[in-house]
Amino acid sequence: MVQSRPPAVAEPSADVESLGEAARSLFAALDGGDVCATLAETALKLFGADAASVRLLEGDNLRLAASLNLGPEYTSHVLVGARDSNLGRAIEERRPIAVVDLLSKPGPLADIARALGLRAMLCTPLAGRIPALGGFNLYWLHPRVLTTRQLGLAGALASQAGLALEAAGTRRDLLNSFYVMARTLEASDAYTAGHSERVTQYAVILGRALKLTGKQVQWLETMGPLHDIGKVAVPKSVLHKPGRLDAMERKIIEKHVTMGVEILEPIRSLAAGMTIVRHHHEWWNGKGYPDGLAGETIPLLGRVTAVADAFDAMTSDRPYRKALPAEVAVREFEKWSGIQHDPALVPVWTRIVRNGEFGIRMVQATARKA
Ligand SMILES: [Fe+2]
Numbered sequence: 001m002v003q004s005r006p007p008a009v010a011e012p013s014a015d016v017e018s019l020g021e022a023a024r025s026l027f028a029a030l031d032g033g034d035v036c037a038t039l040a041e042t043a044l045k046l047f048g049a050d051a052a053s054v055r056l057l058e059g060d061n062l063r064l065a066a067s068l069n070l071g072p073e074y075t076s077h078v079l080v081g082a083r084d085s086n087l088g089r090a091i092e093e094r095r096p097i098a099v100v101d102l103l104s105k106p107g108p109l110a111d112i113a114r115a116l117g118l119r120a121m122l123c124t125p126l127a128g129r130i131p132a133l134g135g136f137n138l139y140w141l142h143p144r145v146l147t148t149r150q151l152g153l154a155g156a157l158a159s160q161a162g163l164a165l166e167a168a169g170t171r172r173d174l175l176n177s178f179y180v181m182a183r184t185l186e187a188s189d190a191y192t193a194g195h196s197e198r199v200t201q202y203a204v205i206l207g208r209a210l211k212l213t214g215k216q217v218q219w220l221e222t223m224g225p226l227h228d229i230g231k232v233a234v235p236k237s238v239l240h241k242p243g244r245l246d247a248m249e250r251k252i253i254e255k256h257v258t259m260g261v262e263i264l265e266p267i268r269s270l271a272a273g274m275t276i277v278r279h280h281h282e283w284w285n286g287k288g289y290p291d292g293l294a295g296e297t298i299p300l301l302g303r304v305t306a307v308a309d310a311f312d313a314m315t316s317d318r319p320y321r322k323a324l325p326a327e328v329a330v331r332e333f334e335k336w337s338g339i340q341h342d343p344a345l346v347p348v349w350t351r352i353v354r355n356g357e358f359g360i361r362m363v364q365a366t367a368r369k370a
Pocket residue numbers: 227228256280281
C-alpha cells in the first residue's frame with residue numbers, strides 16, 4: 001500500500017560527473033537494445049527512481065524497449081498509443097513532463113503505474129539529431145517534486161541517449177556491412193563457405209556450456225562472423241593455395257588477425273570483443289600467434305573461439321585433405337589439449353561432440369562440403 005505523504009523534493013542526486021559517466025556507458029553500448037537497457041539503468045540510478053522504462057516511437061505508438069522494476073502488468077503493454085500518453089505529449093512538446101502525483105494525471109501508462117503503487121512520474125523525450133525517437137519514464141513510489149536543475153539533467157541525459165541510439169544504428173549498419181564483407185570473402189572459396197557461421201555457432205554453444213556471462217556469449221555471437229575478416233587483406237593466391245603453405249606464405253596468412261583488428265578498429269564499441277579477432281590463433285603453450293601468449297594470459301573468448309575454429313577446420317574439407325570425422329577430431333583435441341588448446345575447455349567441447357549435444361554431430365555432418 002502506498003502511504004499518503006506530502007510530495008518530497010527530490011534530492012539533487014544527479015550531477016554533471018555522474019551524467020558524464022552515464023554518457024560513457026550509453027556510447028559503449030553494443031546496439032540499440034543495449035542503449036535502451038543502459039538508459040533505463042542509469043536514469044533510475046541518477047534520479048533515485050523506483051522504476052524506469054524506455055519507449056521508442058513506432059508510427060503512432062510507443063514501443064517498450066527496456067524496463068526496470070515494472071511487473072508484467074506494465075511490460076505486457078508493449079505498444080501504447082503515443083497520442084494519449086504523457087510521454088507522447090513530452091515527445092511532441094520536446095520537453096520533460098513531470099507528474100508530481102499520478103492521482104492527478106490520467107494516461108494509459110500513468111494508470112498502469114498507479115495500479116502498481118507508483119505515484120510520481122517523469123517523462124523525458126530522447127533528443128538526438130533525428131527528432132521524436134522516443135523517451136524514457138521514471139517512476140517513484142511517492143509523490144515527488146523535481147527541481148528545475150533535475151529536469152535539465154534529465155534533458156541532458158536524454159540528449160546523450162538520443163545520440164547514442166543514433167550512433168548504435170550507424171554502428172549496426174557498419175557492422176552489417178562487415179558481415180556482408182566476411183560472407184562475400186567466404187563465398188569466393190568453396191572450402192571456407194559457411195566457416196565463420198559454424199565457428200560462431202560452436203563458440204556460442206561452448207560459451208554457454210562453460211556458463212559464460214550473457215555479455216561474453218553476446219561477444220562470441222557478434223565477433224564470431226568477423227574473426228577472419230582480416231583475410232580480405234591476404235592475396236587470393238595464398239588464401240586459396242591448394243597444398244601446404246611455405247614459411248613466407250604462412251607469415252602472410254598469419255597477418256589476418258592483426259589486419260582484422262585494424263579493419264574493425266573504427267567501431268570503437270567493438271573494442272571489448274576484439275580479443276576474439278586478435279587471439280583466436282594463440283596456443284596454450286605460447287607457440288601461437290600473433291602475440292605468443294600462453295595459458296590463461298590468452299583472453300578466454302580467444303581460447304573459446306580457437307576451439308570452435310579448430311573443430312570446424314578439422315571437420316571441413318580443405319584443398320589439401322578431406323574433412324575428418326567428428327570422432328577423429330575429438331581425439332585430435334585430446335592429443336593437443338594443453339599444447340594448442342586450453343585443457344579446461346577441451347573436455348567440455350569433446351563431451352558436447354561425443355554426446356551429440358546441441359545437435360553438433362548433425363551440424364558438422366551437414367555443414368561439410370561435398
Ligand atoms: Fe583465423
